[in-house]
Amino acid sequence: MKTGILTSSADCMALLRQLLAGRDCAVYAGAEGINAAREDGVDALVVDLDGLETAQAASVAALRVLREAPGANGKPPAVLLLAAAPQKKLLQALRAAGADDYLLKPVRRTELALRLELLLAAGAQTAHAVQAGDFLFDLGRLRVSSPARPTLDAALTQKEAELAMLLLDNLGRPLSRAFLQERIWGAEPELPTRTIDTHVSRVRTKLGLKPEHGYRLATVYGYGYQLERLGDIDQDGQA
Known part of the structure; x- marks a missing residue:
């Protein structure tokens, strides 16, 4: 699979190359870079909005052309946007x-890789498994299982899968609702307050994140949520 990086920033280009180490990557710049990515048949394109020195109209027009072109797998490439701050318009x-999805900087390797895998798997509709904690996520079929619990085989939505993997990637860390919204929903305007709580509740139920299975997904009052592996906590309740 070939991943394109669209940026005019040398620093961002170097960082993305590091984060995407091990992938076949090509770097492009400006709206004309979108056309070059189309001709190269990339499977995914990571677009650095802060390093895109071109007019909005040109970017939108070029992106529409890109989405009409098949990638190496015969489908249009997945497009992931990156920005340091929400640029709603x-x-x-x-x-x-x-564009398929959106991430706010700073971006971590695991988060960027998982988001790309989700987008590519959703487009290909093929089995692709990612291990996170004790769980195995089939990103093509959007299902989760656990080798430690043979009876677990649950269907997920894409947002539930992203949220579950984000929580598992931050075991023991309290995550604010604002952080969860930025990472999972991006700059989606007017997100209902209950949306995050509902998704957390579904993830807790579907993955069985309960003490009897060695996990505790707790509400941090007035802040957000924290997922803990109970075996990582001592008898005094300290990590």
């Missing part, structure tokens, strides 16, 4: 033009 225009 530009984001909404690019999402309408065909």
Whole structure:
């Protein structure tokens, strides 16, 4: 699979190359870079909005053309946007033009890799497994299982899968609702307050994140949520 990096920033280019180490990557710049990515048949394109020195109209037009072109797997490439801060108008225009998802910087290796895998697997609709904690996520079929619990085989939505993997990647760390919204829903406007709570509740139920299975997904009052592996906590309750 070939991943394109679209940025005019040398620093961002170097960082993304490091984060995507092990992948076949090509770097492009400006709106013309989108056309070059289309001709190269990339499977995924990571677009650095902060390093995209071009007019919004040109970017939107080029992205629409890109989404009409098949990648190496015969499907249009997945497009992931990156930005240091929400840019709602530009984001909404690019999402309408065909961008698939959005991440806020700073971006971590595991988060970027998992988000790309989800997008590619959703497009290909093929089995692709990712291990996170004690769980195995089939990103193509959007199901979760656990070798330690043979009876666990649950269907997930894409947001539930992203949320579950984000929580597992941050075991023992309290995560604010604002952080969860930024990482999972991006700059989605007017997200209902209960949306995050509902998704957390579903993840807790579907993965069985309960003491009898060695986990505790707790509410941090007035802040957010924290997932703990009970075996990592001593008798005084300290990590």
